[in-house]
Amino acid sequence: MKSERLRSARRSGGSPGRRLGQFLLSREGLLLIFLLLLGAAIDIASSGSLLRFANLNNLFVNVAVVAVASIGMTLVILTAGIDVSIGGIVGLSSAIAGQLLTNGTNVLLSLGVFLAVGLALGLVNGILVSYVRIPAIITTLATKSIFRMLVFLTLGGVWISSIPFRLTNFFVLTRIWILPVSLVLTLALLIAASVLMTHTRTGRWFYAVGDNEEAARLSGINVRLVKTSGYALLGLLTAVAAIFSLAESPLVQNNTGSGFELTVIAAVILGGTELSGGRGTVLGSLIGAVIVALVQDGVILLHIQPFWNGVLLGAVILASVASSGLRLLRQRGAR
């Protein structure tokens, strides 16, 4: 009796064939199918440019940039928060660490500073949201413009362009099998985050806080700490994204990173994480990130005017949120 119940708890599908069918009809499965179709379409329309080696490597690094930040964004959105300041975090961490990198400071030390700045900025957001209790959207809109101003002050109007080539060489050009190091690191972080979310107490805390904050507090979860650490981790991972991005295009200017928040939020929402919190997976965000990076790549390959980029991302966000809104409506109707 007991073992039977346990088995039925574990068994979600049936035969392997049926299980595959179920996966393909799940959100992740549908996204994967969409991803393949989109890739094929872009490749055909650009007469094979997509799969050309130089482009593919470029695409992989772009996926890494978006995906690594979407891990953090997933954590924040899971707790029913949002962070629109990460473009500013990319800019400010790049500006500060970029100056160290150009004036001959040890590269590892500079990268450490890079990460530290990201973590610190994320922590500021987290503390303002969880302890000072300013709504997340307001907090991060405000910090976004402050970070932007600080970028301008740090750079003093001068671009940083002499980033050591070692950075590009390592993160973009060094490959393990066919994957650039940046993407391999991202995948490793993704697996770690996925295990964190599904197999540890910390992961449960994130889901609990997003599902019912009051119940979470009353069952002994330190809600403010959980939320703060989400923003802090997002800041840290955004700095990682900034490093990859700097390695790919070694240039820091006043508007470096602007618009990055839209890209990452689009990836996370497309991946099935709900803005109301409590629902979503890191893996879904990876698929979202691949699609978003593919769209951006397609815009370049097909020589579409670049401002279509923003239009497409906006459409992606609207379509994903609308689809989960429709799902809610259906559920309510069924009840």
Add this chain to the structure above:
Amino acid sequence: MAFIELRGVSKQFGGVRALRGVDVAFEQGRVHALLGENGAGKSTLIKTLAGAVQPDSGEITIAGQRAQLSPRSSKQLGIAVVYQEPMIYPHLSVLENIFMGQELVSPGGFLRRGEMATRATPTLTRLGLDPSILEQPMGALSIGYQQLVLIVQALIQGARALIFDEPTSILSKEETDRLLGILRGLRESGHAVIYITHRIEEVYQIADEVTVLTDGAVVGHFPIAEIGSEQLLALMSGASKRDYQKRSSQGRVTGAPILAAEHLCVPPYAQDLSWQIYAGELTCVYGLVGSGRSESFQAVFGHLRPASGRILLGGQPVAPRSPAHAIRLGIGYLPEDRKLQGIFADKNLEFNQTASVLRAFLQWLGKLDLRGLVRATDQGMREYGVKAKHPGVQIALLSGGNQQKILFTRWAKSKLKVLILDEPTRGIDVGTKAEIHEFIRRLVDSGVGVVVITSDLEEALQIGDRILVMRKGRIVEDLRGEALNPETILSAAIGARS
């Protein structure tokens, strides 16, 4: 002929029978008091009249016409409810509040403020309000004045029956007197006034007739001159007299208290509370809504901060900073509102049941023993008879009773010194209620200090070895064994002079 007449009205929520064949009639030009303790069915009756709840059976006639009440039609038929906590738009002006949804507009769509003010003025004056109040923001008024504005609103919209839901429970003495005066005025002008209360002395001040509700049924209806307060009190507590098992209180509770409060103040909810809780004895805390029951124990659980006083756990002073801290100290709290404070609705049974015991399932590097969690949940489900297929079921799909069992298991498995259960059986069917009472008893016998907060007197008498009675933020009685008597408890809780 009665303006409103209910015949055989019944309503059931899940397994709970909130109204059982209620017959009652409300006439114009009379003040009719509805008296009953918490959970007697007063609120359901109001909601039925307001059209917010549809009765399962029985019929309602308004002015001689059979009526199917919806919130809209109830209003159109002239029924208005003034709720305990006024529902207002605090940032809008009094004028805008009065005419909300009924604005007078010119053909171009502009508000005709002057005309609205003119229309409101006579009613304001009649209730002794200065017309200048119309321009003030609603939120700037005291609750007493907000109530008056809502009465003005009801009168302007043509209400013929006004229902007052415990209107004086949050009013000062002066405000109460003024309100009672206004109610007398409404009676003179031929309105039907329905006055819901648990304060017997007010019934004598204002009512022409009184109907007593107990357990959803009408147990008596009298012209006010024909019934004494002793009899009313006995009727109100009548249900509690049914043969509950008299617990011998296991006689002597030995040893030091496991949890104690010394002069605990939790403003504005509770003042100067001192009590001791003993392991092996089931302590019930009884009091009406707003008596500070929940809040004073939420302070013990670190959810609220006490302003002064001490909490002693096993003789040692403790100061829980947060629920997390309280749980580490060994204090648990099952919250009163299952949906808002208890369950993670989107998640499965395993997630819900284990939320506060995850520490016990940690493996290397903080990894959780997921299989162990499922196994423990499965075991808990069988131990406490949760009716669900397996631990992977989403909790929102279960009945309230089964959800509550899952939450109870969460705390019962937490290895605590003290567990505070806030309304553990609210809104749960009778069968499950008995099961949960049994589980609570088992927990007490295992040596955990258990506190059950309840507004159900019958429940308190049925399961409590000892009952602490709270009123207006203070402990007014502390009774054990033979002294547990429904009338003493009820009169202490409502502050009747008897």
